[in-house]
Amino acid sequence: MGAGFYRSFEERYRGSVEEIKKLLSFYIPFVLTLKEIYPDCTIIDIGCGRGEWLEILNENGIKNIGVDLDDGMLARAKDIGLNVLKMDCLQFLEQQQDDSLAAITGFHIAEHLPFDVLQQLIKQARRVLKPGGLLILETPNPENLNVGACSFYMDPTHNHPLPPLLLNFLPEYYNFKRSISVRLQEKEALRLGVAAVKLSDVLKEVSPDYSIIAQKDAESELLGKFTPLFTQEYGVTLNTLCDRYDLNIEKQSERTEQAFVEISKLSSSIHDINECLNVFARELEKNRELQQQILDLKNSRSWRMTKPYRYLGLQFHLLRQHGMKQRIKHLIKRCLISVAKMLQRNPGLKNITRKILYKMGLYQIAFKIYGRIFPAPMYSENTAVFQDMRIDAQLNNSSLIPESVEKIYRMISKNN
Numbered sequence: 001m002g003a004g005f006y007r008s009f010e011e012r013y014r015g016s017v018e019e020i021k022k023l024l025s026f027y028i029p030f031v032l033t034l035k036e037i038y039p040d041c042t043i044i045d046i047g048c049g050r051g052e053w054l055e056i057l058n059e060n061g062i063k064n065i066g067v068d069l070d071d072g073m074l075a076r077a078k079d080i081g082l083n084v085l086k087m088d089c090l091q092f093l094e095q096q097q098d099d100s101l102a103a104i105t106g107f108h109i110a111e112h113l114p115f116d117v118l119q120q121l122i123k124q125a126r127r128v129l130k131p132g133g134l135l136i137l138e139t140p141n142p143e144n145l146n147v148g149a150c151s152f153y154m155d156p157t158h159n160h161p162l163p164p165l166l167l168n169f170l171p172e173y174y175n176f177k178r179s180i181s182v183r184l185q186e187k188e189a190l191r192l193g194v195a196a197v198k199l200s201d202v203l204k205e206v207s208p209d210y211s212i213i214a215q216k217d218a219e220s221e222l223l224g225k226f227t228p229l230f231t232q233e234y235g236v237t238l239n240t241l242c243d244r245y246d247l248n249i250e251k252q253s254e255r256t257e258q259a260f261v262e263i264s265k266l267s268s269s270i271h272d273i274n275e276c277l278n279v280f281a282r283e284l285e286k287n288r289e290l291q292q293q294i295l296d297l298k299n300s301r302s303w304r305m306t307k308p309y310r311y312l313g314l315q316f317h318l319l320r321q322h323g324m325k326q327r328i329k330h331l332i333k334r335c336l337i338s339v340a341k342m343l344q345r346n347p348g349l350k351n352i353t354r355k356i357l358y359k360m361g362l363y364q365i366a367f368k369i370y371g372r373i374f375p376a377p378m379y380s381e382n383t384a385v386f387q388d389m390r391i392d393a394q395l396n397n398s399s400l401i402p403e404s405v406e407k408i409y410r411m412i413s414k415n416n
Contacts, residue, residue: 005072020052023185024107028060030134030213033225034102035062038130041102046089047109051077054084067092090117093124103134110139110167111158122170132218132226135171138211141183143238146204164210171214177223179214183207183235190236197244207235340370
């Protein structure tokens with residue numbers, strides 16, 4: 001592999017220097033806590049590559065040394081003046097004194113090493129670390145199915161994926177005091193649990209990287225400074241996304257079942273409405289049939305022939321109900337109303353009748369009877385008849401207009 005190949009490959013598929021520095025800034029709280037304990041400490045970065053982590057350490061005032069075997073990757077680190085060595089990382093650690101280093105870091109280097117070399121590296125790391133010193137190894141996360149099945153093998157120098165449980169077991173086996181698996185670079189919405197998990201999230205969005213952070217034994221006071229960092233939960237596991245996905249499916253199933261229940265209720269309601277409409281339609285049809293029967297009956301010959309008998313029967317019934325006197329008054333009133341309406345419709349006949357009443361001296365009597373038949377307030381047409389009578393009396397210079405007539409007229413005029 002040419003000297004520049006791997007650097008070009010990393011820049012395209014690993015990410016730019018700025019992107020890598022942003023990702024590696026996650027570890028700053030760990031190393032700053034170390035600096036509080038060991039102000040003059042030195043941190044070794046094995047497989048330092050272009051030197052992004054070394055730059056972060058320099059920015060935070062922490063001494064550091066980078067070790068790598070690839071000239072192309074080291075070229076950029078040397079160009080910006082970083083303290084780097086071209087050397088095998090295991091040989092470098094074997095040359096270090098016991099309890100001499102505050103931390104050993106390796107980002108995306110473990111997956112390049114044969115497993116026996118990785119074991120020796122962790123064993124040597126425990127020897128050279130100061131009490132409470134940290135070992136940080138970051139690697140691709142095969143729990144992410146897309147990473148484990150595909151993107152891991154994009155790098156031709158990768159050896160094999162390292163499951164989190166396996167890599168976490170190694171520092172435990174070599175007597176580190178404690179270690180945690182830290183999952184990294186997942187979507188924030190999934191980490192916070194605010195997004196509904198889809199199948200594509202289960203397949204692709206588990207934390208794509210993880211690291212093991214192991215700590216060498218030390219006094220309890222020193223270890224206590226790191227306890228908040230070691231007791232947090234980081235990232236998103238495959239099991240977590242699977243559980244969320246199953247829960248989401250269950251909720252969707254519940255919503256679907258509820259929707260079917262509502263649809264069933266709606267269908268039942270629609271069925272009831274249809275039944276009501278059918279009943280209404282049948283009753284309407286019966287009503288139409290009855291109306292037609294009534295119409296046919298009224299148009300029938302027998303109905304016309306029996307009309308006098310029905311009328312006589314009705315009058316006999318009313319006579320029994322109201323008495324002879326009341327029926328006679330009603331008959332007279334109807335006749336007078338008919339006469340008054342006829343006179344209103346025929347102005348000529350009305351004038352002749354008025355004159356006859358004047359000559360016979362019956363006008364006032366007729367007017368009183370008219371007033372009793374049509375008590376105030378009267379209908380407009382009746383008011384007009386009375387007004388005509390009053391005017392005619394004035395035209396004939398009659399001074400015999402009763403006071404009661406004037407009073408009735410004023411009442412009628414006011415109401416109308």
